[in-house]
Amino acid sequence: MTARMIMKLRVEAAALSTPKVLHLTLVHPIRPELPAWEPGAHVDLRLPDGKIRQYSLCGDSADRRTYEIAIKREDAGRGASRWAHDALAPGAVAHVSAPRSNFRLQEARRHVFVVGGIGVTPALAMARRLAADGADFTVHFCARSEPEAPLLPELRAVCGDRLQTWFSADGRRFDPQLIGPAHDACLYVCGPQRLLDAVRTAAAELGWPEQRICAEAFQATLDENFKPEPFDATLASTAETLHVPADRSLLEVLRDHGITMPSSCELGVCGSCVCGYTEGVVIHRDAALSVADRQDKIATCVSRARVSVTLDL
Ligand code: FES
Structure with missing residues (x-):
């Protein structure tokens, strides 16, 4: 995997979409x-301190x-969004990567979206494409x-009567059972983890096959009560075994040993640090991998192993 090209783009327009959401147009x-x-697809936005954050193209x-x-x-966040809101005015320069897709439209006769808050961003771009193609789709926006x-x-203009809004302050809460049975549909869920969990539970009850569900978390899911334990990671290609102490991530230890690993969110959300594994019991703590992918892939930034794991590296 290679590093992503970073472009210096100019902020052409910056407007508040809501009191807390800044909508930027970059050229x-x-x-x-x-x-x-x-x-x-999403892009990486590089911050002045070298860290990066990911944002879906909308x-x-x-x-x-x-x-x-x-x-x-996010006033309680790690500072990236505060910096962006303060610094990215029209004319400012934003360091942005080429786009990458982890979340894509699938072949289906019908498309059902459930989006929460800022999770609307990829759904807006996807709905725009579906509308242009004359596809059958519904968007539930919470x-x-x-x-x-x-x-x-913007979403109303794209979706028309295919949009259903659910505003909890008005007493209109989304009932995940509204997704209905799968038939020939694909389900897309983007938003906070609790929305993903509720919709996944309903989808399982309604008989949706796992492969018809595409989910993208917009928040980390890390359990604060999790107590990390040390473990060993063996590299399949060299048989070298690396020790991962309790206070370090697998990603950090791999990098310490000169193994180039891409990463972006380092929160288990984006999937850019994922690598394969062939043996071991992995403690998956990410929100990026599907149940099927978890059988042989690990998000090295947050996930760990019980005792040992053999990595496909
Ligand atoms: S860097 Fe984003 S999931 Fe690991």
């Missing part, structure tokens, strides 16, 4: 076209001139209230 200062992307994938992202200000629902006018 290349010289080139008329940006790298192409598929609806559901604009029109047919528009090669601009990228659009929306950033929710937020606390209409003024706090990011990108709502």
